[in-house]
Amino acid sequence: MDSLFSLQGKTIVVTGASSGIGRAISVYCAQQGATVILTARNKERLEETLQLLPKGNHNYFSADLTSEEELKNLVEKLPVLDGVILNAGMVKTVPVQYIKKDDLDYMFNLTLHSSILLIQQLLKGKKIKSEASICFISSVASQKITIGNSIYSAAKGALNSFTKSLALELAPKQIRVNAILPGMVETSILHDGAVSEEQLQIHLKNYPLGRFGKPEDIAGLTVYLMADVSKWMTGSLLTLDGGYTLK
């Protein structure tokens, strides 16, 4: 009997696949037998991710999802899909008083608008099969608030609501739509300078399981969502945070 979590025969696209969570998701899905299509802006890092995948018909396309034209071109190149994992995103710490419209627009374009428009284009181009699975990578920041992250929290909150709306609209086609809400995960985003190492150590105390997440922790749950074993799950916001939201 095949493993419950086999992704054999499935073609899955992963955005933000050049590093961090997206890279781990791509590797795990490929290890479970999926054909993975990677996308991100950085070609070199996409190539690196590709090299990490076990043998298969995997491929990558570099694209800036905030560009309407590049998004359209990407969708045209994609085959029909069994899975879509929308993971592209970024953080920016800034108190509300210092928000600049350009930063606001960019954050929302990358975190929210590009995901919505990608799905819209995929649906219009009939690139998503019936019984497919769509997964958004959101964040606990959408629900558990820390100062300086209002734009990020707002965009991820909007993404959560969009997940549920899309789930309802696509249910007749048996396409399920869910979101993962990770706590803090050890990726380069964490060490980009906005938070000091000391502050991170203090923040670690808020994690009952005693550590931040690893990209593989998130990847494990995406495998479940992409596999047939999750066929009855839709519209769910899945917190995955080492217990952070318990406190």
Next chain:
Amino acid sequence: MEKELFEQLEDILELDPGTVKSSDVFRDYEDWDSMANLSVIAMLDDSFGVNIASQDFKSLITVGDLVREVKKRMA
């Protein structure tokens, strides 16, 4: 530049004009908290175009340190 930085600090920390001195340890101001910390870092970027990472900001102690660091990065 120094005058403007002093004024911005007074604004963020709701201090009377002319209160801030170069030798002040800014984390000792009465209303200093994590919000003030974030606001000062954001203010330095917004008003002077200087982006100081949290790790580097830690080593700045006095208002004078802030002024010197901003001058250094603006040069």
